Amino acid sequence: MGRLQTGYARPVTNRQEAQENAVKTARVGTRLGTARPMTQGGRYIRLGTASLQQMGDQFIMVDRLDMKKMAAKPVVSRVLCDYLIYVEHNPRKALQLAAEATQASNYSDWWWKERLGKAYFMLGLYREAEKQFESSIKMQEMIKTQLQLAKIYLRLDQPTTAIELYKRNSERYPHEISYLIGIARVYDQLNQPEKALPYYKNTLIKDNCNIEAVASLGAQHFYQDQPETALQFYKRLLQLGLYTAEIWNNIGLCCFYSGQYDLFYSCFERALSVADEQQRAEIWYNLSHIFINLGDSGTAYQCLKISLCYDPHHGEAYNNLAVVQSKRKEFDKAKLNFQKAIESNEFIYEPIYNLSVLHFNQQDYSQCYSLVQKTLKLFPDHSDSLELNEKVLQVLQQI
Amino acid sequence: MNQEGQVQQVQESLILKKPQRIINRYKHNQLLYNYFVIRDFKSAQELIEKLTQEHGDIHEYANQIQGYIFKMTGQLSKSTETFKKFLSFNEQDQEVLKTIAKNLQLDGRFKISLDVAQKALNLKKNDWEVFYTIGNCYYAQKDFDKALINYKRAFELSINETTYNRLGKFYLSLEKYDEALAVYKTALNSQPQNNELKALLGVLLLRMGQTQEAKKYLESVTATDTKSLLGLGSIMQDQESYDEALVYYRKLIAIHPTSAQVWNNIAMCYYGKQEILPAIISLKRAIYYDPFESTIHFNMGLVHLYEKQYMSAFHYFQTAITLNPDDSQSYMYLGIALNKLNDFQNACRSFERALELDKEKDYLIYLNYCIILLQRGDESSQYAQQIFRYFCDQYKEQEQHYDNRCKKEVVQELKQQIYKYLKS
Numbered sequence: 001m002g003r004l005q006t007g008y009a010r011p012v013t014n015r016q017e018a019q020e021n022a023v024k025t026a027r028v029g030t031r032l033g034t035a036r037p038m039t040q041g042g043r044y045i046r047l048g049t050a051s052l053q054q055m056g057d058q059f060i061m062v063d064r065l066d067m068k069k070m071a072a073k074p075v076v077s078r079v080l081c082d083y084l085i086y087v088e089h090n091p092r093k094a095l096q097l098a099a100e101a102t103q104a105s106n107y108s109d110w111w112w113k114e115r116l117g118k119a120y121f122m123l124g125l126y127r128e129a130e131k132q133f134e135s136s137i138k139m140q141e142m143i144k145t146q147l148q149l150a151k152i153y154l155r156l157d158q159p160t161t162a163i164e165l166y167k168r169n170s171e172r173y174p175h176e177i178s179y180l181i182g183i184a185r186v187y188d189q190l191n192q193p194e195k196a197l198p199y200y201k202n203t204l205i206k207d208n209c210n211i212e213a214v215a216s217l218g219a220q221h222f223y224q225d226q227p228e229t230a231l232q233f234y235k236r237l238l239q240l241g242l243y244t245a246e247i248w249n250n251i252g253l254c255c256f257y258s259g260q261y262d263l264f265y266s267c268f269e270r271a272l273s274v275a276d277e278q279q280r281a282e283i284w285y286n287l288s289h290i291f292i293n294l295g296d297s298g299t300a301y302q303c304l305k306i307s308l309c310y311d312p313h314h315g316e317a318y319n320n321l322a323v324v325q326s327k328r329k330e331f332d333k334a335k336l337n338f339q340k341a342i343e344s345n346e347f348i349y350e351p352i353y354n355l356s357v358l359h360f361n362q363q364d365y366s367q368c369y370s371l372v373q374k375t376l377k378l379f380p381d382h383s384d385s386l387e388l389n390e391k392v393l394q395v396l397q398q399i
Numbered sequence: 400m401n402q403e404g405q406v407q408q409v410q411e412s413l414i415l416k417k418p419q420r421i422i423n424r425y426k427h428n429q430l431l432y433n434y435f436v437i438r439d440f441k442s443a444q445e446l447i448e449k450l451t452q453e454h455g456d457i458h459e460y461a462n463q464i465q466g467y468i469f470k471m472t473g474q475l476s477k478s479t480e481t482f483k484k485f486l487s488f489n490e491q492d493q494e495v496l497k498t499i500a501k502n503l504q505l506d507g508r509f510k511i512s513l514d515v516a517q518k519a520l521n522l523k524k525n526d527w528e529v530f531y532t533i534g535n536c537y538y539a540q541k542d543f544d545k546a547l548i549n550y551k552r553a554f555e556l557s558i559n560e561t562t563y564n565r566l567g568k569f570y571l572s573l574e575k576y577d578e579a580l581a582v583y584k585t586a587l588n589s590q591p592q593n594n595e596l597k598a599l600l601g602v603l604l605l606r607m608g609q610t611q612e613a614k615k616y617l618e619s620v621t622a623t624d625t626k627s628l629l630g631l632g633s634i635m636q637d638q639e640s641y642d643e644a645l646v647y648y649r650k651l652i653a654i655h656p657t658s659a660q661v662w663n664n665i666a667m668c669y670y671g672k673q674e675i676l677p678a679i680i681s682l683k684r685a686i687y688y689d690p691f692e693s694t695i696h697f698n699m700g701l702v703h704l705y706e707k708q709y710m711s712a713f714h715y716f717q718t719a720i721t722l723n724p725d726d727s728q729s730y731m732y733l734g735i736a737l738n739k740l741n742d743f744q745n746a747c748r749s750f751e752r753a754l755e756l757d758k759e760k761d762y763l764i765y766l767n768y769c770i771i772l773l774q775r776g777d778e779s780s781q782y783a784q785q786i787f788r789y790f791c792d793q794y795k796e797q798e799q800h801y802d803n804r805c806k807k808e809v810v811q812e813l814k815q816q817i818y819k820y821l822k823s
Contacts, residue, residue, distance in 0.1 A: 225680060259711045292690045295718035327691055363539055365505045369473030383655050395505065396471050398561065 062093050071100035081115050091122035110140035117148065126152050143169070143176055150182055159186050177203045181212060193220050209240060218250065227257040245275035249283050256290050264290070281311030288320060297324050315345025323354060331358060349378040353385055360388060368392050428460045440468050459488060466498070475506040493522040500532050509536040527556035531565065538569070554582065558589045567599065576607050594619075598626040605630050610637070625654055632664060641668040659689030663698060670702055678702050693723035700732055709739040727757035731764045738771045746771060762797055765790035766810065769817060784821055790814075 062084065070077050077097060084094035098116040105112060117132030133149040136142075146169050153162035163186055170179035180203045187196035197220060203213040218233030231254040237247050252267030271283050288303035304321040308314055318341035326334040335358060341351035356371035369392045375385045427450060434443035443464060450461040462485050469478035479502045485495050496519035503512035516533050519526070534549035550569055554562040563586035570579035583600045590596060601616035614634055620627040628651040635644035648665045655661060666681035679702055685695045700715035716733040719726065730753035737746035750768040757764055765786050772783035794810070 225683060259708075259714070261710075261714060293686065293718070294714070295690075295693075295696065295721035297691075362507075363505070364507055366473040366475040373473075383657065392473075393471070396473060398501070 062088060062090060065093075067093070067096045067100045071097060071104045077101050078111070085115070085118060085122070089122075091119045095119035095123065108139070110136045110142070110145075113139070114142070114145050114148075117145075121148065121152060126156050143173060143178065147178055147182065154186065159190055162186055175206060177207050177210065180206070181210070184213070184216065188216070193223075196220075211237065211240060211242070214240070222250070222254060222257075227254040230254045231258065243274065245271045245279040245283065247271075248274070249279075249286060253286060253290075256293075277310045281307045281314055281317070284310065285314065285317050285320075288317070292320075292324070297327060300324055313344040315341045315348050315351065318344060319348065319351040319354065322351065326354075326358060331362070334358065347378070349375050349382065349385075352378070353382065353388075356385075356388060360392065365392055365395055369396060425460070431460060431464055435464050435467065440472065443468060456484070457488070459485070470502060470505075475502055478502050479506065491522060493519050493526070496522065497526065497529055497532070500529065504532050504535050504539075507539075509539050512536050525556055527553040527559075527562060530556065531562060534565070543569075543573070558586050560595075563596070564599075567603075571603070576603065579603060580607070594624060598624050598630070602626050602630045605634065610634055625651060629661070629664075636664065636668055636671070639671060641671045644668050657688050659685045659692055659695060662688065663692075663695050666702075667698060670698070670705070675702060675706055691722060693719045693726065693729070696722065697726070697729055697732075700729075700736070704732060704736060707739075709736045712736045713740065725756055727753040727761065727764065730756065731761075731767060734771070735767060738774075743771075743775060760793050760796075762790055762793040762810075763805070765793060766813065770813070773817065773820065780821075787817055787821060 060080070060083065065080075070080055081094055081097050081101070084090050084097065095116065098112050098119055102109065102112045102116060107113075113132050113136035117129040117136060120126075120129035120132060130149065130152050133145055133152070137145050137149070146165065150162045150165045153159070153165065163183055166179045166182045166186075170176065170183070173179070180199045184196040184199035184203070187193065187199070196216070200213040200217050200220075203210050204217070207213075214233050214236050218230045218237070221227075221233065222230035231251065234247055234251045234254060238251075248267050248271035252264045252271060255261075255264040255267055268283060268287060272280060275283055284303045284307035288300045288307065291297070291300035291303060301321065301324050304317050304324065307317045308321070311317070318337045322334040322337035322341065325331075325337065335355065338351045338355040338358070341348070342355070352371050352375045356368045356375060359365075359368035359371065368388075372385055372389045372392060375382060376389065379385065427446060431443060431446050431450075434440075434446060447461045447465050450458045454461075456462075462481055466478050466481035466485065469475070469481060479499060482495055482499045482502065486492065486499070489495075496515055500512050500516040500519060503509075503515060513533060513536050516529050516536070519529050520533075523529075530549045530553035534546045534553060537543075537546035537549060547569065550562070550566045554566045563582055567579045567582045567586075570576070570582065580600070580603055583596060583603060587593065587596050587600060597616045598620045601613045601620070604610075604613035604616065613630065617627040617630045617634070628647045632644045632647035632651065635641070635647065645665065645668050648661055648668065651661050652658070652665065662681050662685035666678045666685060669675075669678035669681060679699070682695060682699045682702065685692075686699065689695065696715045696719040700712045700719060703709075703712035703715060713733065713736040716729050716736060719729045720733065723729070730749050734746045734749035734753065737743075737749055750764065750771070753764050754768070769783050769786045769790055772779040772786060791814070794814070798807075
């Protein structure tokens with residue numbers, strides 16, 4: 001089955017792992033296409049309005065500010081704090097200011113505590129941030145603060161606590177959808193999509209234009225073998241005014257899997273016409289799946305080649321290309337492509353397993369053995385690999 | 400003071416009494432063996448390193464175990480090197496020669512392996528392992544006659560799991576079922592309790608169409624053996640007791656959740672029970688796991704045909720044909736689907752192609768073609784009559800054969816109806 005491109009990328013804040021991801025994406029290429037280009041990180045940038053950016057590189061000389069003095073001015077200090085957090089992204093200074101200001105207000109201002117928590121959060125001091133948020137909430141209940149607290153729990157790898165927090169609050173604020181979406185996201189990340197489903201549905205009841213919920217429901221129905229239902233959701237996204245390659249791609253896939261062969265071609269054509277290079281690689285990859293399903297391995301081969309032109313690091317495409325080649329009995333080429341697949345994406349086990357089967361069939365047992373061990377490291381319960389492992393050992397252990 | 404002096408004296412005298420130091424190379428052998436048999440390769444390797452440091456590179460047992468460890472961890476060329484070193488101690492060691500030959504064969508160096516095996520054979524005439532290795536080498540070089548001779552000799556010398564499996568599989572790959580059956584039966588006589596053998600025998604009998612005997616063997620095997628589960632399932636399916644078949648398949652799918660064949664069989668059980676939705680879902684899953692299998696697409700077409708979704712059926716039959724262009728059945732059903740879609744001309748072409756490809760002269764193709772031609776009316780009735788005559792001839796020949804595709808009464812009734820219609 002072709003992979004759906006997610007119509008929605010989860011908002012990701014500028015966390016430490018982001019840098020790692022950036023390195024990875026530079027190599028592997030992003031798999032996710034976003035339907036909503038603006039991530040939360042993007043919002044930070046947006047708040048630095050054009051008027052501020054025109055002033056040149058440095059708007060305020062932050063290093064020269066005397067935080068104690070500033071903290072005494074209630075209005076300016078608040079504006080400055082937001083500036084430090086959202087424009088300068090300088091949590092250290094913001095922390096100084098917030099700490100001074102909290103002291104100045106005699107530890108009785110919820111706003112400053114919340115900002116203090118935010119600054120701690122940006123610095124990665126989650127436990128301190130948690131304390132600040134909690135005491136801020138005690139003074140003044142704010143939805144935003146609650147959400148940030150939940151984010152901390154997620155960052156501390158305590159999804160159940162986060163879900164409890166969301167649930168508790170969504171009972172108290174039944175019209176706030178952020179909590180519902182939050183729960184659904186956590187369940188999605190925990191790989192329990194069936195639990196996320198009712199929350200997305202509830203979100204849609206309260207806000208029937210919520211793009212994330214529509215897109216997620218579409219994807220889930222698609223993977224539950226209900227392409228017709230998924231199609232309805234993607235049509236709704238079109239109605240909401242989104243016109244992106246991912247949506248047309250998804251609609252095309254839904255059409256194909258629900259047997260509407262006359263429609264899917266034009267969907268993919270549209271998708272290709274609005275796609276950028278990375279997206280094209282994915283779309284051609286999906287098309288190759290369709291042709292494989294139609295039994296036309298020649299065209300599938302061409303599609304995979306095109307996909308690899310756009311993204312030379314597409315491990316899955318290399319794997320599938322090699323599979324098609326081995327069906328044509330071009331074993332040497334297939335081996336090479338499996339090798340490339342393994343190199344370009346080290347987290348997929350399929351090419352390694354396929355290569356080991358190829359080696360086994362060609363009676364190259366030592367290669368086969370080492371490859372099977374690699375597969376089992378990535379996917380310890382893979383039943384076919386376990387069986388192959390036994391076969392190889394049987395051959396090797398005859399004394 | 401005095402006592403201490405005495406003790407010292409005694410000790411000295413003890414040391415003096417001790418004979419000159421014997422290098423006992425063998426005292427660790429038992430420990431090494433123990434490590435090896437419990438597959439604790441890490442400890443074994445440490446011990447081997449220690450032994451090589453103490454005694455140099457000439458410790459025989461350590462070398463031998465090292466060679467085996469290399470082999471079991473897939474480092475075949477290293478293993479061969481180790482055993483070759485071993486050979487320098489004693490060139491006439493048949494066991495070592497045998498092991499080297501096997502290693503070379505596993506490593507894909509068949510010619511050298513054959514040479515070494517020949518040497519081993521000169522030292523000892525009747526060793527089944529050598530014959531087996533030689534057979535493997537010839538088999539890999541696609542010299543099947545020589546391979547067969549060697550496999551047979553190995554089997555005659557010793558009936559064990561390796562020999563009967565190899566010889567049996569060899570016969571199966573050449574489609575010599577009777578010979579394979581004989582091999583398995585001789586093997587079963589010498590090992591009457593071997594479950595794996597019974598399963599193999601059962602599956603083979605099933606393939607030869609001797610269902611009752613196959614069932615006897617398969618049922619005697621414990622229910623966890625995958626081969627016997629699949630075999631029993633398909634027997635039940637053939638006898639149209641679908642629920643029982645599904646029980647077997649469910650057990651099987653728990654062990655192999657990604658097997659396209661099993662999903663396909665499950666789907667066809669549901670189809671037999673006229674439960675279309677689960678059938679389609681199972682078939683979809685089967686296609687997901689193996690999109691290159693034409694049978695699954697063919698079955699998908701059948702299910703859609705039954706559901707009167709002729710367009711989808713057409714697509715699936717077309718896919719089945721692109722994957723397996725020589726299948727007359729796919730062409731026949733494609734013709735039926737096309738006819739339902741009001742494309743009479745292409746339907747006829749499809750049937751003609753089916754008749755062209757059909758080697759077994761299947762009467763169903765003639766029957767279906769005849770019906771389609773008659774439905775068209777007068778313009779093709781001449782040709783329909785001709786086809787009907789062919790059908791009658793083929794049906795007479797094949798009437799006695801077992802065929803579970805359609806009931807005999809239905810065919811008879813259709814035959815009567817067409818006969819009447821053509822008369823009038």
